Amino acid sequence: MHGDDSDERGFFSERHLAPPTAEKKGKAKPHFHGHRDRLRARFREGGAAALADYELLELLLFRSIPRADTKSLAKALLNRFGSFAEVLGAPEHLLREVNGIGDAVAIDIKVVAAAAARMAKGEIARRPVLGSWQQVIDYCRAAMAFEPREQFRILFLDKKNVLIADEVQQSGTVDHTPVYPREVVRRGLELSATAIILVHNHPSGDPSPSRADIDMTKTIIETARPLGITVHDHIIVGRNGHSSLKGMRLI
Known part of the structure; x- marks a missing residue:
């Protein structure tokens, strides 16, 4: 039996195995x-x-x-x-x-x-917007400044100037967005808003207002005023900064 080559018995031993090589331990961490x-x-x-x-x-x-x-x-x-x-x-x-x-x-x-x-929107929620103006600007820039197409956005406010809703009303092309003053006012009435802030972006990066921006803002103001809705401002944002039509005394 002892000479049988088919015997598959192993053995126990106290003989120590050779220590693992560096290759077995694994490669060094990448730089x-x-x-x-x-x-x-x-x-x-x-x-x-x-x-x-x-x-x-x-x-x-x-x-x-x-x-x-x-x-x-x-x-x-x-x-x-x-x-x-x-x-x-x-x-x-x-x-x-x-x-x-x-x-x-x-x-x-x-x-x-x-x-x-x-997070930027959270900074202007549930507090008077006009007292948190820098946070409003930061939010508008974070939300729209780098969009590849123009967007027209409205911040709807209650009588305490607290944000009720933030909605994108229209999306357009790289240099134009359709705006419908009656739709702006209608939505304000639906939300019982007493004031709004208009916001749109200039994908070119330059936030300077155009003649069309100024004229349309004035049209919205005149449409909203008889129905008890105040337009606080129109903010234009771009990669290179922002413009406030009220701050520039254009409205």
Whole structure:
């Protein structure tokens, strides 16, 4: 029996196995892991102010792209769109044109942009809008400044100037949006609004009002006034800033 080659018995032994080689232990961490840790530490200690735009964008991309260096991609996005805010505001299809940005990454960027707009809207909810004017401007810019087409938006307010509703009334082309004064007033009456703020964007980036912007605003004011609705202002937003027709004494 002992000489039978078919015997499959093994054995116990105190003999130690050879230590695993470096290859078995796994490869060394990629160089970007240390870079990510350092960026997170700087953000934790100093907040966003401690980081350049491309570094903050890197932090955003870390979760979307866990196993690659994102510095070059962050810089490519900024080169393509111009600023951190413009990257967040860029349309999804244009984001995907940047090499290295797939569907999942593009969607993640737009989710962050939507979260920023929602947070900005929260700053003006349930409080008198006229006492939170900078928050109103910040919200309008977050919501519309980087849209590729013109949008006409209305903020409807109650008698205490608290926001009742925020609605996009019309979307147009790259340089024109249709506006119907009677529809603006009708919707205000439906919501029992006593005041409104008109907002639209200029995709060109220049927020300067046109003659048509001024004339249409005056038409809406004249249509709304007899029905007890006040037009507080018309704000025009663009990548390069904003304009207030009331602040410019145009209405």
